[in-house]
Amino acid sequence: MYLSEETREKIKALRDKYPTKKAALLPTLHLVFDECGYLGTDQLDEAADVLGISRLEINEAASFYTLFPKHKVGKYLLQVCDNISCSLRGADNLVGYIKEKLGIEVGDTTPDGLFTLWTVECLGSCGTGPVMQVGDRYYEKLTREKVDKLLDKWKNGGEDGSSKEPKQSDR
Amino acid sequence: MSEKILFKYIDYPDQDRIETYIKNGGYTALRKVLKEYQPEEVVDIVKASWLRGRGGAGFPTGVKWSFLPKDGNKPIYLIVNGDESEPGTFKDRQLMEYDPHQLIEGAIISAYAIRCHTAFIYIRGEFVRPAEQVGKALQEAKDKGFLGKDILGSGYDLDIHIVRGGGAYICGEETSLMESIEGKRPLSRQKPPFPAIEGLWGCPTIINNVETLSNIPHILNNGAEWYKSFGTEKSPGTKIFCLSGHINRPGNYELPMGVNLKELIYEYGGGIIDDRPLKAVIPGGSSTPILRADEIDVNMDFESLAAAGTMLGSAGVIVMHDGTCMVSALQKLTKFYEHESCGKCSPCREGTNWMNKILKRMLKGEGRPEDVDLLYDIAKNILGRTVCPLGDAAAMPVIGFLDKFRDEFENICNGGKPKGTIHFPFN
Numbered sequence: 001m002y003l004s005e006e007t008r009e010k011i012k013a014l015r016d017k018y019p020t021k022k023a024a025l026l027p028t029l030h031l032v033f034d035e036c037g038y039l040g041t042d043q044l045d046e047a048a049d050v051l052g053i054s055r056l057e058i059n060e061a062a063s064f065y066t067l068f069p070k071h072k073v074g075k076y077l078l079q080v081c082d083n084i085s086c087s088l089r090g091a092d093n094l095v096g097y098i099k100e101k102l103g104i105e106v107g108d109t110t111p112d113g114l115f116t117l118w119t120v121e122c123l124g125s126c127g128t129g130p131v132m133q134v135g136d137r138y139y140e141k142l143t144r145e146k147v148d149k150l151l152d153k154w155k156n157g158g159e160d161g162s163s164k165e166p167k168q169s170d171r
Numbered sequence: 172m173s174e175k176i177l178f179k180y181i182d183y184p185d186q187d188r189i190e191t192y193i194k195n196g197g198y199t200a201l202r203k204v205l206k207e208y209q210p211e212e213v214v215d216i217v218k219a220s221w222l223r224g225r226g227g228a229g230f231p232t233g234v235k236w237s238f239l240p241k242d243g244n245k246p247i248y249l250i251v252n253g254d255e256s257e258p259g260t261f262k263d264r265q266l267m268e269y270d271p272h273q274l275i276e277g278a279i280i281s282a283y284a285i286r287c288h289t290a291f292i293y294i295r296g297e298f299v300r301p302a303e304q305v306g307k308a309l310q311e312a313k314d315k316g317f318l319g320k321d322i323l324g325s326g327y328d329l330d331i332h333i334v335r336g337g338g339a340y341i342c343g344e345e346t347s348l349m350e351s352i353e354g355k356r357p358l359s360r361q362k363p364p365f366p367a368i369e370g371l372w373g374c375p376t377i378i379n380n381v382e383t384l385s386n387i388p389h390i391l392n393n394g395a396e397w398y399k400s401f402g403t404e405k406s407p408g409t410k411i412f413c414l415s416g417h418i419n420r421p422g423n424y425e426l427p428m429g430v431n432l433k434e435l436i437y438e439y440g441g442g443i444i445d446d447r448p449l450k451a452v453i454p455g456g457s458s459t460p461i462l463r464a465d466e467i468d469v470n471m472d473f474e475s476l477a478a479a480g481t482m483l484g485s486a487g488v489i490v491m492h493d494g495t496c497m498v499s500a501l502q503k504l505t506k507f508y509e510h511e512s513c514g515k516c517s518p519c520r521e522g523t524n525w526m527n528k529i530l531k532r533m534l535k536g537e538g539r540p541e542d543v544d545l546l547y548d549i550a551k552n553i554l555g556r557t558v559c560p561l562g563d564a565a566a567m568p569v570i571g572f573l574d575k576f577r578d579e580f581e582n583i584c585n586g587g588k589p590k591g592t593i594h595f596p597f598n
Binding site: 017019020022023024025026027029030053057060061062063064065066067068082083084085087088089120121122123124125126127128129133136137138 | 255256257258259260261263264295296297298299300332334335336337338339340351352353354355356357372413414415416417421422423453457487489490491495500503504507510511513
């Protein structure tokens, strides 16, 4: 079993919420992701069985959505936007800086399993770019100094990437 | 500062809490509607206000609603489109995060108007906080009797569910959005049938943008004529303009439709960073054709921008100063559309990939003299040849950049050095 009893129960509870069982697919992907941190074929197959849809259906849909890693990633998945508005504000320099700091390429994970670096498409935070998403949070108006502080904090076992602060937008 | 409608209380402390929202006049429109109006009357008022869709297409909302079949026995669905993903656009996020009840009240009134009893708010997966805020607000509304069974004793029932996306721009396109809610791989559907006739699970469905529906309570409170006193005759109301890029004060600005772009950039946005000369502006999100610096004396409404050969789109204004390499900027946009193409239609799936390949070749200094025409040809062949508008969205910026900055592309293809100082790495 790849999924906890709790997640399995949550998936079961979704089965009758919508007109079709299949409509619970996307919410199920979120549940699996929340528990496992990625969507592997094994986890997806099991979720499909619990939901009562075919394994093909869940893999077909899940493979489309880039929000969910399909393989295990580092504890902190750094998703840096490198679309136009953030790039105009220096996002690419920032990606280069993070690469250098962590000694990894985009797409890779540090050997200690702490950080994975991704570049992602527009996060809808163009007015406060450059921006990166780590866990549930956006980190906005990024500078090298801010990145230094964040990486240090995370390296020292600080605040979890998924922790939430009440007002995340820096307007 | 001109009068605000949607952002009036956006900075008000605790506006996201129902008590504060009510104290600031919230849910009065819903009470009024349920007490005084038949659903058709609400449709008529919205139609009369000439509120136009804020997701990009600008279709009149009331007219869209009136396409629903009058005598069907299938359930009718309302979907609120909060899948905001067009590069340069970040208004719906703020509306959902800081004034979620405004959206919910608008959604309830709209659902009542179209006789819908189950609605969905589709929020892009990355927007964790906005989804939490909307979720919390839905619960508060339910606790107060604004949602659920027999709303405010009117006999009207409505449930609203949140669906969180999975990180796919295409899901902002209404037919892909419905496929996504249905749990399918979200490839866009051929139209017709249009969603109003055959949408979610084959039932009549209306899809409206977050900003569009946030206007509804105000229109019902103050009337269509009041709403039309803002903006222009054909594009009434206010609009949230998202300023980003090389601008001193990036952010969201709610202003009347038809505000001058130059004024928007220099007065509201504080001008260009480091006082540099302006080079180009994308006026309505990444898919809209670019304007040169000498073309920005234009009004920001649907008609004026169409006359200028571009579009209001989602009003994501992306500003670039003189140091920006246009080949590099276009490659950023094209890479995005290549990544987000759902793959259903060959012209879009292959074309976006080819265009990105050519642009990367140019940036590497390996461009061929015929590449500029080739790029143009590919874009022209995508345009109008795909099931959904993503193909057009990918082609339009390419055509726009080549029309306005052709010399830069030719220069780079003939062995010249890229213009400007800002060149983005690419992979």
